[in-house]
Amino acid sequence: MILITGATGNVGRHLVAELLTAGRKVRALSRDPATAGLPSGAEVARADEAPMDGVEAVFFNPATSWNGPGELLAKAKAHGVRRVVMLSSMSCLGEDDPANLIGQHHLEAEREIEASGLEWTFLRPGAFAANTLDWAGQIREDGVVRGPYARAHTTPMHERDIAEAAAQAFLADDLVGTKPVLSGPESLTHADQARIIGEAIGRSVRYEELSPETAREAMIGGGVPAPFVDAMLRMYASAVDTPAEVYPEFEQITGRRARTFAEWAADHAPTFS
CATH class of the missing domain: 3.40.50.720 (NAD(P)-binding Rossmann-like Domain)
Structure with missing residues (x-):
């Protein structure tokens, strides 16, 4: 089971569809499951509950938690989750520039995930x-x-391309420990x-x-x-x-041009x- 935060967002919605097409079980988080409008094959749960039973991997969109991934990570580790794929940002390439607040926000989340001991992939579109x-x-x-x-x-x-790259981070092990720039x-x-x-x-x-x-x-x-x-x-x-x-990573991951x-x-x- 793969848990998707931000499942009704631009990327999350397409990621749910990609993973279902690949035959994976998906639990999609939404503030209002009744109006989420996600594919019928997805299990939809409340975002504030984030049930982790049976979950092996998590997609973390930092826009869903401005306080960072700490609470989600603690819950994931307690339930035996193995992998986290984060929707990060190309702005992280600025590293520790204090004026780069967008990059700093994402870098802080990346560092928390790295320190968790879980497998990770940071997608940096x-x-x-x-x-x-x-x-x-x-x-x-x-x-x-x-x-x-x-x-x-x-x-x-295109948000569908970001979702396709994210799906590959769950479907294979090649991207574990990498930070592909998209x-x-x-x-x-x-x-x-x-x-x-x-x-x-x-x-x-x-x-x-x-x-x-x-x-x-x-x-x-x-x-x-x-x-x-x-x-x-x-x-x-x-x-x-x-x-x-223009970065080559998307084509390297998917085998086609964005x-x-x-x-x-x-x-x-x-x-x-």
């Missing part, structure tokens, strides 16, 4: 293509995405991504650059803590006119239309 779903309202309204640093580069990755197959600016979404929905979509100060106010107003907003803006500023590195952002946009076109 970069930008999620799904982050652009935040643009959907603006695109539907007038076809203009307003945000900071139009020329900042990332390698956006990226999409191409470096794209924010402006590129807006244009590609437009191509997918058959409308002109453009990116209108806001000043960092205006963007910061909007992001904080939307509920993102100021220290994380500042870390994100610094990251974008450093990526302006600097193509992002899906392009154009494929992701086509998959999600109804959300933007």
Whole structure:
């Protein structure tokens, strides 16, 4: 049995499906099992209960616990869980830069898991293509995405690809003790991504650059803590006119190239239309 935290999230939902297809038993955690909408083959349990009976491995999404994995790890060890696969972040490549709060949050969780004595794999994806779903309202309204640093580069990755790599960390032993860095197959600016979404929905979509100060106010107003907003803006500023590195690990793990952002946009076109 594999326990999936964050099972209704962008990655978790696809991971549940991947593991079921591979013939594995899955216990998916959700705040509200009645509305989770997960495949019928999954056992769905309450996230605040996280039952561990019969569980051999755990997928940990740190977004489900800002206090870290400590409580989950203690429970897992008490029930004989063998392996933890964590959805970490490429921002960990900055190692111990105190200004890199996103990286620090993930590194602290990684270190707790390493110290637990359990088998582990830390998947370190970069930008999620799904982050652009935040643009959907603006695109539907007038076809203009307003945000900071139009020329900042990332390698956006399809959430289905992240889930496929995560599934492999459970289905074989090759990734135990590794920290694969995952990226999409191409470096794209924010402006590129807006244009590609437009191509997918058959409308002109453009990116209108806001000043960092205006963007910061909007992001904080939307509920993102100021220290994380500042870390994100610094990251974008450093990526302006600097193509992002494309990493080979996904293809090495799965044997195929990652899906392009154009494929992701086509998959999600109804959300933007």
